[in-house]
Amino acid sequence: MDDELETCWLCGENGAQDPLDTHHIFGGPDRRKSEKYGLKVKLCHNRCHIFGPMSAHQNAETALSLHQYGQRKWMEEQGKTIDDFRREFGRNYL
Ligand SMILES: [Zn+2]
Ligand SMILES: [Zn+2]
Known part of the structure; x- marks a missing residue:
């Protein structure tokens, strides 16, 4: 498991109360690129x-x-x- 993905991107919780989902930053037609x-x-x-x-x-x-986070990450x-x-x-998006 990837350590940096074990907490919620938005609030930092670890999923114990509300299970963590994987969200594709760019959805719809760009989901495959995500x-x-x-x-x-x-x-x-x-x-x-949700x-x-x-x-x-x-x-x-x-x-x-x-x-914006996804774009910076991709560019970097x-x-x-x-x-x-x-x-x-x-x-x-920047
Ligand atoms: Zn959260
Ligand atoms: Zn999602």
């Missing part, structure tokens, strides 16, 4: 992933923060620029 590049985070299933008011699938600000790990990101993912 898979390919490892652009995934752990989120508490109810509170932070249902809570701040959850990734309900809250636009949380989703944007995740997209792949040694790429914003233009490269725009070419691969179709937009720029």
Whole structure:
């Protein structure tokens, strides 16, 4: 198991109360790219992933923060620029 993924990206909980899900940072048509590049985070299933008011699938600000995090991570790990990101993912979140 990957140590850095064992706590919730949003709140830092360890999943004991609310099991951790894997969330693909870029969903829809880009889900496969999220898979390919490892652009995934752990989120508490109810509170932070699907249902809570701040959850990734309900809250636009949380989703944007995740997209920004994912873009920075991709650029850093792949040694790429914003233009490269725009070419691969179709937009720029930064
Ligand atoms: Zn998700
Ligand atoms: Zn959480």
